[in-house]
Amino acid sequence: MLSQLLIIALLIAGAAFFSVAEISMAAARRLRLRRLADDGDTRAERVIAVQNAPGHYFTVVQIGLNMVAILGGIVGEGALTPHFAALLGYAMPAERAQTFGFALSFLIITSLFIVLADLVPRRLGMNDPERLAMRTVGPMSVLTALLKPLVWIFNGLSDALSRLLGLPQQRDDRVTHHDILALTEAGAQGGAVASHEQQAIENIFELDTRTVESAMTTRERVVWLSMDDEEALLRNRVAEAPHSTYLVCGEGIDEVLGYIDATDLFQRMLLGQPIGLRACSDAGLVKKVLIVPDRLTLAEMLTQFRSAHEDFAVIVNEYSLVVGVITLNDVMSTVMGSMVSSHDEEQIVRRDDGSFLADGSTPVPDLQRALGIDEWPQAGQYDTLAGFLMVMLRRIPKRTDRVVWQGWRFEVMDVDRYRVDQVMVTRVTQAGPGEGLAP
Template identity: 65%
Template structure:
């Protein structure tokens, strides 16, 4: 065989090896969701690729037969074609016996390098760029190869299946998709610029609804604006002006004896129509939806849907009112700062590069996200920043108390009737070394 014929054969072997490498990586990297979309659009090749992904044994067996056979044949052809020429070159400087050995090594290195670049690295990088389209284009030729090599495929498949059974390994590929998978895809999309950072955060917030309790977003007991059933119209008007909300719990005696709620739209309508603003004179009182404080936000949404309401009273295990929540509260949690109004003060305000001023009732998940903290100690014992400080200090915090953890110092700035109003969070400093235990100032 002449040198030209040998080089042409090597080029053909490289092309064949590149074909099998491309077929292998494109099938492995093809995203099932994207393939399903293409199949739904009528592309039958996408359906074939998904079927092969479910049972990829025959496909990869053919790939490995092709790659290994071509690699061996390429080494034989390359050694026979290049070694004589390298030997002639090396004989100029060294003895013929040594020149022959050096020539064999040089031809081996050249063949390996060429196959590595053109038959492995290049096709695999190419296959990663658009795996679904390439997998669909190659599925037909690969099915033909599977048919031609069926006897060999059967032999090797039975041997491999026996080994899998012996080791107790699964025989089929699992394609279950978790929320973590979806979040990882959205984060990758945000990093690639496909999704805006705020859009990605909205998606993450939706998945958090299953883990966040109602107590993390409700209006707490001490902030509830409630009305007494027997209040005269002047008192009702004054309270509404002082605390304008969409709905007000109506109680008898104290806040723990809720009779229902009144809708601000009903009150507004009666005021405009000149009707009296009193419950004993026709002001409608709606039955209140009462929910436990251990529900998740997803469960709250389901309660709202079933009851046809958008306002609920939150009670604890002792049937004491601990807060109220509206549909708008839940949706604001999902939308984040996308729906924050101009006059609404954010719960987390960044003062400079290394300090934040945080409301004590801020959900601890929001604090972790703002500070980029992966985890906090005793995370299952609290839901807000105030709860974190109480757990770490093992008492009700006082003004100037501080806790250090994970490179941050949390200092209580303001306390109102045992309620933590403001916390200063500072990054760095000797007292904020990672893992520093809690300490009172």
């Protein structure tokens, strides 16, 4: 009996080895393995090679696990059943004792294999997959070479059946931005990545979907200077609205002539030189401005800034009317979010009662993140909260207008000359059919 128990222990150890080899190879992270391989660890290179073509490796694992399980059942039945039957024979007839002895032997052997050869090894393999994968890849390579004929037969049958069923022959190892976001979110939940860092990474991937209108300074907020403004008016306007760059126009904002840096104006003031824009233009201080269409994404805007060596641009619509201006700092603030924005600059603020007070110019992605709304009606037709309200109402919003969507009520609190200024967002019961709008 002692020798049989020793054989059972060896079979459990063998099954545990195959379980660790399987789960650690499947769970080993390629990026971490690549870093180890770059540091000179050849075992990491071998693990990556197996992950690129795992067919033979997992075939050997399955052969080993099934062989060990079958042998364990045979040896376990022969080792324990007679002893259990003899003990139970004192309390019941011999035939029934033999049956219960076999059942008890089967239950104990199965339990030992489940716990010691499956659950515990798999948990170990999940907790430290790279290290265990590198330790087991060597012995598994030897077994793969020894069992090559069997591996070839089973792999051929498996490949033929996969092709017959239309299953993919190789796994897709492409890393998408969804994978990266999932990793950073898991890192944020585990404490390895700060929440604002995770948010910045998410914002970077939004650059390809967010348009320049979501980050621009809108037309009515643009401080512009006219070429014919007198010096006193220029001084007052610069003093009242200090900016690093000013748009220079003709008779109206849609007649864009260029832009001028505030530092050039200040320098002329300190030197006692005239700051009239015509004099500045003659001195070459009024520069040609970059003009871009309003349908550009923020990623495309960055490309335009880099190509033109500029950090300031005017945004126009399809009718060549100015809709706003944007700077490089606006784009970077969109990426960095709360890391560079003060509390006073937040466009959506959570109140103590769980509701939100949002600016009408709040970009839809920011609303989506704050409210947890994944689907928006007629997506792509608007970029901001105000645009969402206009599309839903089919008119210019006014005070007390309400829209209910995905369990949230959007109520217009303030409108300034047709511009939606403040919106109260409150959680309500999910709206049913026909309840999207509320008068």
